[in-house]
Amino acid sequence: MNQALKELLDLLDLEQIELDIFRGRSPAEDVQRVFGGQVAAQALVAAGRTVPPERHVHSLHAYFIRPGDPAVPIVYNVERVRDGRSFTTRRVVAIQHGKAIFTMSASFHIDEPGLAHQATTMPEVPGPEELAPFPERMRQALADMPEDSPWRELLARPRPLDARYATPLTWEALRDPSLSRSTTNVWFRYESELPDDPLLHVVLAAYTSDFTLVDTVLLAHGQAWGTPNVSGASLDHAMWFHRPFRVDEWMLYAQESPWSSSARGLAKGEMFTRSGELAVSVVQEAMIRVS
Known part of the structure; x- marks a missing residue:
């Protein structure tokens, strides 16, 4: 671990x-x-x-x-x-x-038993084994970041989970505006085998859900946290847990931002198991100010 x-x-x-x-x-x-x-x-x-x-x-x-x-x-x-x-x-x-x-x-x-269906489908993206780990993707971003930026140390820290982006990072879109888009797909898993306690896996999914969701709003505009002109904070957060899952196995976090205006942005996310079962739905609104 x-x-x-x-x-x-x-x-x-x-x-x-x-x-x-x-x-x-x-x-x-x-x-x-x-x-x-x-x-x-x-x-x-x-x-x-x-x-x-x-x-x-x-x-x-x-x-x-x-x-x-x-x-x-x-x-x-x-x-x-x-x-x-x-x-x-x-x-x-x-x-x-x-x-x-x-x-x-x-x-x-x-x-308890009940009606069951799933209308949404997992996006077709490369598997996590085909994608570079987050630290490798961030190296170029950190190279472009000002030497005195406090975000250098924050973004370079080891993370408790392995995250692999199938879509551009916000810092990549900041360098190349053609990469801007309103969707983000990220594979994630906690690399060590965790206890079977279902609450622990739900709690870690809640922790993970706030890592990248608001980034999807910034990605739509070619902006990124850590730049002097961007500031913000989460306003509210809602999650629904649909079926048992394990966060020590790969899950795909599919996210989109349908709207932003008035210094606020909305983002939605769905977490799928590797087999395509919808496990978690997420919605968050954030304050985002760009000077």
Whole structure:
């Protein structure tokens, strides 16, 4: 298991400080605010710890309210909204400096039979074995980045997962505007075999979902994070989990941006198993300002 994944799993092992109250920490960070995917993943861990293991999360709806401070712990307060015969609902508020920075509602469901169909299909893209790992793709981008850019160190860090792009990176489109497009396809997997705990795989999918989704909005305009004229933040995030899956096996994250205007951009994503089964649907809106 690589060190970055070990550190992530440690971040997700929240400390319980009281009934339905948990505390999480963040990695040392001086480049950006707390990563939104981390807050969502930790909040989902907190909610899941208050739900019987036979009930599995099927959806979450979240709002990012204030930027997170990586220098102090985050306290997660869980409210037990409802415990029904089939569904369980939890609300989580993440707090720093006495103020809410993030809220999330999550719904859990028992396994039961029902109607089944899948109308969407996985995009036809090269397999992950045919694509270069993310660090190789970023080398040229880092070479073009100003020497004093704080994003150099951030983008060069080891990641806890292997990501392989079947479409251009935002930094590639910044150099060559002809590569701009409103879709992104990324294969990803966590390289070490993980425990069978279904909640862990869902939590890591939530963490992963925030890595590249908003990039799809920037890619449509030939823009990229790390340039002096671009700033932004996630506003809200919603996910639906359709079937069991494993994030230590290859999954394709197919993303598109159908709209942007008024300093906001919308992006949608679908995560497919290697065999083409739709496992997760994602929607996110973000604030994006370009000067």
